[in-house]
Amino acid sequence: MIPVWVKGLVHDYVTRDEEGNKAEVKRALDHVDLNVEEGQFIAVLGANGSGKSTLAKHINALLLPTDGQVLTCDMDTADDRYLWEIRKSAGMVFQNPDNQIVASVVEEDVGFGPENLGVPTEEIVSRVRDCLAAVGMSKYGENSPNHLSGGQKQRVAIAGILAMEPKCILMDEPTAMLDPIGRREVLETVHRLNREKGITVILITHYMEEVIDADRIFVMSAGKVAMQGTPREIFARSEELRELRLEVPQAAELAHELAKRGISMPPAVLSAEEFAEAYKCAVSGKTTAKLTESPKSGASLEESRQDCPENNIGLSENGSKEPLLSLRDVRYVYGTGTAYETVAVDGVTLDLFPGEYVGLIGHTGSGKSTLIQMMNGLERATSGTVSYQGEDIFRDGYDRRALRSSVGLVFQYPDHQLFESTVLADVSFGPKNQGLSEEEIRERAEWALRLVGVSEDRWQSSPLELSGGQKRRVAIAGVLAMKPKILILDEPTAGLDPAGRDEILGEIDRIRRETGMTVVLVSHRMEDVARFADRLMVMDDGHLVYAEPPREVFKHREKLTSIGLEVPQVTRIMQMLAADGIPCRSDAITVAEALENLCATEAAVD
Secondary structure (H helix, E strand, O other), X not given: OOOEEEEEEEEEEEEEOOOOOEEEEEEEEEEEEEEEOOOOEEEEEEOOOOOHHXXXXXXXXXXXXXXXXXXXXXXXXXOHHHHHHHHHHEEEEOOOHHHOOOOOOHHHHHHHHHHHOOOOHHHHHHHHHHHHHHOOOXXXXXXXXXXXXXXXXXXXXXXXXXXXXXXXXXXXXXOOOOOHHHHHHHHHHHHHHHHHHOOEEEEEOOOHHHHOOOOEXXXXXXXXXXXXXXXXXXXOOHHHHHHOOOOOOHHHHXXXXXXXXXXXXXXXXXXXXXXXXXXXXXXXXXXXXXXXOOOOOOOOHHHHHOOOOHHHOEXXXXXXXXXXXXXXXXXXXXXXXXXXXXXXXXXXXXXXXXXXXXXXXXXXXXXXXXXXXXXXXXXOOOEEEEEEOOEEOOOOOOOHHHXXXXXXXXXXXXXXXXXXXXXXXXXXXXXXXXXOOHHHHHHHHHHHHHHOOOOHHHOOOOHHHOOHHHHHHXXXXXXXXXXXXXEEEEOOOOOOOHHHHHHHHHHHHHHHHHHOOEEEEEOOOHHHHHHHOOEEEEEEOOEEEEEEOHHHHOOOHHHHHHOOOOOOHHHHHHHHHHHOOOOOOOOOOOHHHHHHHHHHHHHHHO
């Protein structure tokens, strides 16, 4: 059996005008050839719009070729007779779990697929139990999916596909909303199914570290296969990847940069462990000179607050600045008095100050999304107070609608806030409700769209016709167009390619510095918060456990790991080297810092 055979595949997306005439043809796949052997673990990389998701939908027979042929498990996807068998043989996990969750109870949803395949009841029960355990959702089996966070829903969706034990699993950005440990657990589960049951896996992702154990990588660009090879072969071509708007794992990037500076490192290092061994070999035999660690950079008055009382953990020393937003002993309970009663946020106290960049991190279901929805009044605290510029936002008569122009929130899923007929109209909606003139409304909308990289030829398209990454850009533009004093971004870069992610986060940081806007970034990417945040707030089961600069937070690696988080890969590398006696900065949190320090170390021991 050939799991996937693609020959000369062409796919054109056709848009039509109001009369039904062909208005535009966009080629998404351009004569793609691709073969996947039985039992392989394949990764597909590519920038947004490169054709990755379109390719996956062809393999699953959700789309039909404009030209060429696709065989899935030896069945022609263009033949209607095989449609049911193809869908049964090639299970697909989508970017948005809401697109595939159908039941009102988690266990029932995971069992829905096996039940429709005629699997015996006892076997269904066993599969549901095992698959929920595999994705870390065992304790939520009797919950309603509607009461879960976005990341938890994605775990349920993955479990539902795993429970059907298909011959081939297609995963389109399946871990984008998961915390680092959750991502690792899901990938370990899929790799185990691949090894033990011979299930073929095709993983589409923007997380480079997720593909280092793949058998083969295909890199898409402009609808074509631009590169293919083993992970080591692909990541050795880091400059070419950057030209395709991609990146390499931090271990590979650091090794590549050291090699350019004359330090003997392999051409492609794939993991922190590989890097540590390679670097130790590179410096072995040289005279070890004890270096004095470089002075800590990025230090702030927060560092002196490590021993602060727990109920003040979210407060920051900001001189005479008054906080823009304050939460005091805030608690939020879902389903009070019902069997589903859940404490989502428990006793959180924090301040947000003008112009600061705050990273909010925590495991899936830790309370992050609930917390930020209380910040702009979308959710009312069960107890405690939320104040904006000194006023209680939940007092009678407070204008919470006006508040949302000042405290802008971009949701996890852009579909939740896109509703107008065109992209331009959608982004104009917020400024229009601020009572601005037509000229200023249009100026703001166009400014925001250009800022996030949505090209003008898309402005009159329906936002619902866009790709996942493009939708996310439009949702961010819609909030930026209101020019809020506080911008809250809930996983804003999920589904974006590395270059797009860096562009948007960089532009937002530039606006913050120029305007004094406060930014709150909710993210599972430790590398992003390490680069941009002044302060990290760490949530765990509804509690705020840390509120310190990133450098200080990432010193607590064991604690972070125990609550489902990690440190940036480069920080882990430096901590490993320091533990092995290499004189280096164990608190480095970016590749640039690590590179500078290791080059200094090398110079000192030569």
